Amino acid sequence: MQAPDRNGKLAYEEWGDPKGYPVFLLHGTPGSRLGPKPRTFDLHKLGIRLIAYDRPGYGDSDRHPGRRVADGARDVAAIADALNLKQYSVVGRSGGGPHALACAALSPDRVASAAAVVSVAPPDAEGLEWMGGMAESNVMTYSMMARHSPDLSQVGALLARNAEAIRRNPSSLLSSLNEEMPPADRLVVEDAGIRDLLLLNYLSAVGERIEEADVKGQPPEPTGWVDDLVSFREPWGFQPQDIQGVPVLLWHGEQDVFSPVSHFWWLADHIPGASAVLQPSAAHFAALPALPRILAWVRDKAF
DSSP states (O other): OEEEETTEEEEEEEEEOTTSEEEEEEOOSSOOTTSOOOOHHHHHHHTEEEEEEOOTTSTTSOOOTTOOTTHHHHHHHHHHHHTTOSOEEEEEEGGGHHHHHHHHHHOTTTEEEEEEESOOOOTTOTTOOTTTTOOHHHHHHHHTSOTTSOOHHHHHHHHHHHHHHHHHOTTHHHHHHTTTSOHHHHHHHTSHHHHHHHHHHHHHHHTTOOOOOOTTOOOOOOHHHHHHHHHHHSOOSSOGGGOOSSOEEEEEETTOTTTTHHHHHHHHHHSTTOEEEEETTOOSGGGTTTHHHHHHHHHHHTO
16 A cells, blocks of 8 residues: 655555554564564454555655654654544664654654664764764665765665675575674574564565666665664754653563663663663564564554
């Protein structure tokens, strides 16, 4: 399904109980509306109407050049308008986490509750060494993008190669991250069901946007992926401490090397009244099996 937006079309899907409580699930980076989610049976048991969409530039959504994290709140509101939803909750995992916080900060009249799961903190987070403790692959990529003057040609070429590898073999991204993953992450992604969902997610994110290569014969740039990374390192368009009156859950694995735990502690210290849940034995991908509990939390806090 598609919702109109002033910057183009937004592709979205729905699962679960059509009469249940509406919750937007915001995908990671790279990702798509087809990313990992609880089974339909479990969503019905939870009484959840789950809605997910492709952020601009991913999957079937049109690109929004120069988008900021704050624009995620407008995207979600546009889909909610198309569905005639006056109130809803949001859950963002990994790269979706900052966008969930944007919804809580900028749409407090419509967002009843929010969860940011294994999220990064803003690039201007005072006192935080932003790339401290990150996996080397993340450090390398983000180092190409000095704040306010990102080298988009360099990062675009790198991600274009990664996207082409995903198109040829969807498991290539997980394979490339395998050495950096702590044992807790390897255990999660070895689950056949979760792994299949992740591979579908990555392929949908970049594989459905086959475009003409440029005249130099380079693979097409994965615009959603590039725009996500740039948006995380530029000012978000709001401050987490701006969130007032919206219940917020922060969920994190202490062993996370893709969104280090220092980001979790910074957000917990700066979002008024946030509920902070830290799992000592978990890492980044443990957020996937935890989704049913997180969805139950936002549902319950909405009433």
